[in-house]
Amino acid sequence: MKRRIFLNGSMNIDGNTARLAEEVFQGFDYTPINLAEHHINQIGQNISGQSDDFHNVMKQLIMSDDIVIGTPVYWSSMSGYLKTFIDRFADTLDAPLAGKRVYLIIQGTAPDDAVPFITNVICHLCRRFQMKYMGLATNSSEASKLHNLIVNIK
Numbered sequence: 831m832k833r834r835i836f837l838n839g840s841m842n843i844d845g846n847t848a849r850l851a852e853e854v855f856q857g858f859d860y861t862p863i864n865l866a867e868h869h870i871n872q873i874g875q876n877i878s879g880q881s882d883d884f885h886n887v888m889k890q891l892i893m894s895d896d897i898v899i900g901t902p903v904y905w906s907s908m909s910g911y912l913k914t915f916i917d918r919f920a921d922t923l924d925a926p927l928a929g930k931r932v933y934l935i936i937q938g939t940a941p942d943d944a945v946p947f948i949t950n951v952i953c954h955l956c957r958r959f960q961m962k963y964m965g966l967a968t969n970s971s972e973a974s975k976l977h978n979l980i981v982n983i984k
């Protein structure tokens with residue numbers, strides 16, 4: 831059985847980003863990970879030995895097959911929740927993520943300026959960790975195309 835994760839970079843756990851992820855995974859079981867509900871330190875930040883949730887979240891990604899990464903646009907960029915999490919990948923450069931399928935969701939009121947930048951970051955991450963970038967959805971019609979990719983995975 832395939833394990834599916836929705837990594838939600840929105841401050842809203844039931845917002846537009848989550849709604850589009852639901853459309854991508856429609857009918858399939860998946861586990862949402864709401865970064866807003868986790869404490870993830872900034873890279874290099876060591877607050878008096880205080881541990882954070884980074885490795886727990888990373889473990890869930892390592893155990894998954896399909897990962898939807900979702901972010902709203904905040905000030906023409908990805909959310910800080912997601913950027914902070916992605917920066918921390920530098921702490922686990924040997925994480926066994928190769929072959930995982932990654933789908934990207936971006937939500938915004940006028941996201942066009944941010945889409946190429948965010949897509950570039952996610953593609954960079956996928957290349958570095960040998961994950962398979964499957965595509966982007968910014969609306970229902972594109973979400974439906976990503977859904978069809980998931981349906982057709984053997």
Ligand SMILES: Cc1cc2nc3c(=O)[nH]c(=O)nc-3n(C[C@H](O)[C@H](O)[C@H](O)COP(=O)(O)O)c2cc1C
Nearest residue numbers: 840842845846847902903904905906938939940941
């Ligand atoms: C702090 C902040 C900054 C935002 N900046 C942008 C922006 O630069 N461009 C844009 O298209 N939308 C921007 N938005 C709108 C959100 O991206 C949009 O409402 C999105 O659908 C929210 O997704 P959510 O419901 O998952 O939180 C901003 C929203 C917030 C809260």
